Amino acid sequence: MILIIILALTLSLYFIYNGKNKSSVQTKEVIEETEEDIVVQEAPVKIEKGTVAGIKQGKKEWEIEADKISLGEDRKKTIFEQINRATIFKENKPHLQVQLNQCIADMESNSMELIGDVVIKSEEGDILKGDRFFWDSKNEKLTSIEPVEVIAKENRIIANQFSTDIELNNLEFNGNVNVTIKLKGALKVNDRL
Numbered sequence: 001m002i003l004i005i006i007l008a009l010t011l012s013l014y015f016i017y018n019g020k021n022k023s024s025v026q027t028k029e030v031i032e033e034t035e036e037d038i039v040v041q042e043a044p045v046k047i048e049k050g051t052v053a054g055i056k057q058g059k060k061e062w063e064i065e066a067d068k069i070s071l072g073e074d075r076k077k078t079i080f081e082q083i084n085r086a087t088i089f090k091e092n093k094p095h096l097q098v099q100l101n102q103c104i105a106d107m108e109s110n111s112m113e114l115i116g117d118v119v120i121k122s123e124e125g126d127i128l129k130g131d132r133f134f135w136d137s138k139n140e141k142l143t144s145i146e147p148v149e150v151i152a153k154e155n156r157i158i159a160n161q162f163s164t165d166i167e168l169n170n171l172e173f174n175g176n177v178n179v180t181i182k183l184k185g186a187l188k189v190n191d192r193l
Contacts, residue, residue, distance in 0.1 A: 045071035052078060054110040056137060059092045061110050064103055078105045086114075088135065090166055097121045110137035122168050127151040130162070140166045147175075154182040 047069040054062040067082035079102065080086075086098040101116025112135040114120075120128040120142070130148035135141075141163060148162040150171065160175020 047071075052080070052105075054105065054107075054112075054137070056110050060089045061137060062086070062088050062105075062112065062135070064105070066103075076106060076108055078107055079103070080105065088166070095123060095166065111135055112137075124168075125153075126168055128162075128168075142166070156180040 049067050050069050051063060051065040052069060053060050053064075063086070064080050064083060065085040066080040067084065068080070070079045070081075071077075072079065081102050083100055083103060086100060086103065087094045088096040088098065097120070098114060099117070099119040100114045101118075103115065104113045106112070114133040114135065116131060118128075118130050118133050120133070128142075128148060128150055130144045130146055132146045133142055133144045133148075136143065142165075143161075143163040145161050147158065147160055150157045150159075150162070157171075157173060157177065157179050159173035159177040161173070163172040163174075164170060
C-alpha cells in the first residue's frame with residue numbers, strides 16, 4: 001500500500017514538473033499551420049430523379065428535371081444528366097424549352113453550359129440547334145462558340161459562332177455564315193436583292 005502511494009506521488013510530481021517546463025499554449029502560427037493542413041474529403045452528392053430551379057431576384061430563371069443530378073465537390077456546380085425537361089424562364093414564365101444531354105449549372109451565378117445535341121425552342125417556334133451553348137444569367141445572353149443552326153419559319157442560318165439575347169431578337173453570327181431565306185412573292189431571275 002505504501003508502495004502505491006509513493007508511486008502515485010512520484011507520477012504526480014513528474015507530470016507537474018514537466019507541465020511547468022512546457023507551455024500548454026500554442027502560438028498563433030502553429031494554430032494557423034494546423035488549420036491549413038486540415039482537408040475535409042466529402043463525397044459529391046448524387047440524386048436520382050429530381051427537379052432543380054435557378055432563382056434570380058426571387059423569380060424562377062430556369063428549371064431542369066433530370067434522372068441524374070450531381071452536386072460538385074466544390075458545392076458550386078451542379079451536373080444534370082439524362083435530362084427529361086429543361087426550361088429557361090422570362091418574367092417567371094416558361095420562355096425557351098431546351099432538349100439536351102447534359103447541363104452544368106453554376107449555382108452561384110445561375111449560368112449554365114448546355115451540352116450535347118442541344119435543341120432550343122422558343123414560344124414562337126424558332127429553333128436553335130448545336131452541340132454546346134452557354135447561358136449567361138447576368139447578361140441574359142445565349143452564346144455558342146461552336147457551329148449552330150437557327151431555323152425561323154422557313155428560313156435557316158448556319159454559323160460557326162452565335163450570340164443572342166433572351167428575346168432572340170438581337171442575333172449575332174460569326175465565322176462561316178450560310179443563310180437560306182425563302183422569299184414569298186414575285187421575284188424574277190434578274191431581280192437583285
